[in-house]
Amino acid sequence: MKEKNYSPIDYVLLIPGIGFIVVFIASSIIITITQSFGLLSVTGKSQFTIENWKAIFHDKESLDSVLFSLKMGVLSSLGTLIFAFPLALFLRKSGPGKRFLGSLIKIPQFIPALVAAFLIINLISYHGIINEALLALGIIKEPLRMLNDKFGWGVVVIQIWKNTPFVLLILSGSLASIHDDIIDAARNLGAGSFSVLFRIFIPLSMPGILISMILMFIKAFGDFAITSVAGPIYPPSIALRMRNTATLFQEWDKAAVLGVIIILTTLLITWLYSRLAEFVVGEK
Amino acid sequence: MQEKIQKIPLYIRQARRKQSLTTILTAFFIVVQIIWVGLPIFMAVLWSLVDPDHPWSFPSILPEKLSLAQWVYVFKYTNIVRALKTSYMLAPCAVALSFLLGLPTAYVLGRKQIRGKKFFETIVLLPMIMPGMVVALFLSRVFTAFGLAQNFFGLVLAHTLMALPYMIRLLATSFEAIPQDIIDAAENLGANTFVKIKDIFLPMIRPGLLAGIIFAFTTSIEEFNLTFVIGTPTFETIPTILYSFLGYNFIRTNASVVALIMMIPNIILLFIVEDLLKFDYLSASLGKL
Numbered sequence: 001m002k003e004k005n006y007s008p009i010d011y012v013l014l015i016p017g018i019g020f021i022v023v024f025i026a027s028s029i030i031i032t033i034t035q036s037f038g039l040l041s042v043t044g045k046s047q048f049t050i051e052n053w054k055a056i057f058h059d060k061e062s063l064d065s066v067l068f069s070l071k072m073g074v075l076s077s078l079g080t081l082i083f084a085f086p087l088a089l090f091l092r093k094s095g096p097g098k099r100f101l102g103s104l105i106k107i108p109q110f111i112p113a114l115v116a117a118f119l120i121i122n123l124i125s126y127h128g129i130i131n132e133a134l135l136a137l138g139i140i141k142e143p144l145r146m147l148n149d150k151f152g153w154g155v156v157v158i159q160i161w162k163n164t165p166f167v168l169l170i171l172s173g174s175l176a177s178i179h180d181d182i183i184d185a186a187r188n189l190g191a192g193s194f195s196v197l198f199r200i201f202i203p204l205s206m207p208g209i210l211i212s213m214i215l216m217f218i219k220a221f222g223d224f225a226i227t228s229v230a231g232p233i234y235p236p237s238i239a240l241r242m243r244n245t246a247t248l249f250q251e252w253d254k255a256a257v258l259g260v261i262i263i264l265t266t267l268l269i270t271w272l273y274s275r276l277a278e279f280v281v282g283e284k
Numbered sequence: 285m286q287e288k289i290q291k292i293p294l295y296i297r298q299a300r301r302k303q304s305l306t307t308i309l310t311a312f313f314i315v316v317q318i319i320w321v322g323l324p325i326f327m328a329v330l331w332s333l334v335d336p337d338h339p340w341s342f343p344s345i346l347p348e349k350l351s352l353a354q355w356v357y358v359f360k361y362t363n364i365v366r367a368l369k370t371s372y373m374l375a376p377c378a379v380a381l382s383f384l385l386g387l388p389t390a391y392v393l394g395r396k397q398i399r400g401k402k403f404f405e406t407i408v409l410l411p412m413i414m415p416g417m418v419v420a421l422f423l424s425r426v427f428t429a430f431g432l433a434q435n436f437f438g439l440v441l442a443h444t445l446m447a448l449p450y451m452i453r454l455l456a457t458s459f460e461a462i463p464q465d466i467i468d469a470a471e472n473l474g475a476n477t478f479v480k481i482k483d484i485f486l487p488m489i490r491p492g493l494l495a496g497i498i499f500a501f502t503t504s505i506e507e508f509n510l511t512f513v514i515g516t517p518t519f520e521t522i523p524t525i526l527y528s529f530l531g532y533n534f535i536r537t538n539a540s541v542v543a544l545i546m547m548i549p550n551i552i553l554l555f556i557v558e559d560l561l562k563f564d565y566l567s568a569s570l571g572k573l
Contacts, residue, residue: 120324224417263415
């Protein structure tokens with residue numbers, strides 16, 4: 001164990017970075033919470049009320065938005081994991097051509113989310129190349145509605161396309177920390193590929209799997225831009241509904257309630273993650 | 285012939301078979317990735333080159349005639365040039381400010397065993413974790429109150445906020461990677477603080493600093509939520525212009541041009557720094573809460 005190597009001055013050195021983040025993030029959280037209870041109101045008078053909360057909870061459209069965003073969060077995080085994990089496993093060992101493959105995979109990481117949305121929209125739109133190809137091959141008779149579809153598959157595909165490299169990056173880190181000795185030992189004791197996958201690779205990379213899924217969930221759950229260009233016409237994602245409530249309908253207090261719901265869900269999921277990570281890794 | 289093969293031991297044959305399987309799989313994945321990543325980009329390039337007099341529509345597989353007319357149009361009649369200027373002026377400011385603010389914090393997080401270190405490390409990630417639109421919408425109230433909304437300096441602050449997690453985490457990881465022995469040895473040999481900074485810290489944090497700059501830069505270039513709420517309509521950046529082309533009036537050809545303008549510098553950057561950029565740094569610095 002390292003001895004104490006710090007002085008009070010070190011806490012002062014934390015201030016520029018940590019302080020900056022705390023001031024901005026804390027003030028936005030505080031304003032969201034106070035405003036959801038009618039305080040610090042922009043429009044009308046400021047007084048404590050829980051009317052806004054009641055109104056949102058009795059509003060079926062808001063519930064639809066929450067459920068839709070939850071669905072997008074879960075499907076996007078599972079989807080990226082399914083794409084990224086096999087690739088990360090395959091790229092764990094270096095080999096001819098794998099460097100090139102690695103750089104190809106990384107490209108979407110450097111493509112801004114809105115651009116990614118646009119690129120995929122081109123492919124999946126009503127007369128996009130995928131529909132045209134399927135029509136030409138005689139697989140379908142009518143073009144499929146994949147963009148702005150009711151379910152939201154278009155959004156999920158865009159999230160997967162854009163975020164697979166990010167998840168791959170985190171997974172590669174945790175897979176790289178697994179020593180070959182463990183795998184060799186398991187193989188010597190007669191473990192097949194299946195046992196190695198399910199009893200070594202997956203459990204030992206679980207911290208990476210969990211954090212990448214959490215970050216993906218949060219991204220997709222709170223998404224505004226992608227859902228607004230590729231999502232269904234109804235329901236809007238919760239972030240989109242919040243923004244419209246605030247700026248189009250000027251009901252900032254109700255928007256603040258939606259904001260608090262988004263923040264709480266994010267915190268809850270992050271907390272669940274840390275509990276799960278403790279449970280899996282066994283560390284405190 | 286038959287005998288010759290049988291003389292090769294079994295484990296070598298197995299290893300060879302495994303190796304050729306890996307090569308085939310690599311080739312397969314490369315082809316899949318070229319289609320998966322390349323096709324969408326290729327389609328955007330085609331759309332951006334469609335000639336306005338010969339529209340590309342349903343039955344034809346390729347555009348009848350290619351021209352640069354869309355590019356000329358976008359540069360002439362939209363706000364793209366101004367948005368480009370804003371974007372590429374904002375990003376360096378945000379990178380510089382996040383470096384200045386992040387450096388001391390990263391030094392402490394990387395080198396000192398302070399109490400509550402894990403807590404502070406989580407705080408650093410908050411701008412990444414907090415849902416962007418919520419922060420943007422309600423931070424805009426604060427910005428408006430302090431006269432920072434619709435203001436260039438306000439945008440720099442907002443972009444710095446989003447860039448800080450990458451900058452601090454990546455710098456902290458590279459500070460952490462400096463072996464204490466080297467510093468002790470330098471001190472034994474009489475190095476003063478200035479020499480230590482010049483000959484140890486600066487060279488050894490360079491990969492992390494480079495990664496931090498690149499990630500802070502690309503984060504600023506693609507930042508949408510805060511810019512959209514705090515900056516428009518006074519300031520338009522490339523993402524907000526693209527959003528306006530995608531949203532209210534969907535103009536595919538214009539959007540293609542803007543999308544390519546936004547994407548090409550990033551991809552070039554990726555390939556230039558690929559060798560310099562240690563991706564291990566990223567997973568090491570971002571792979572934990």
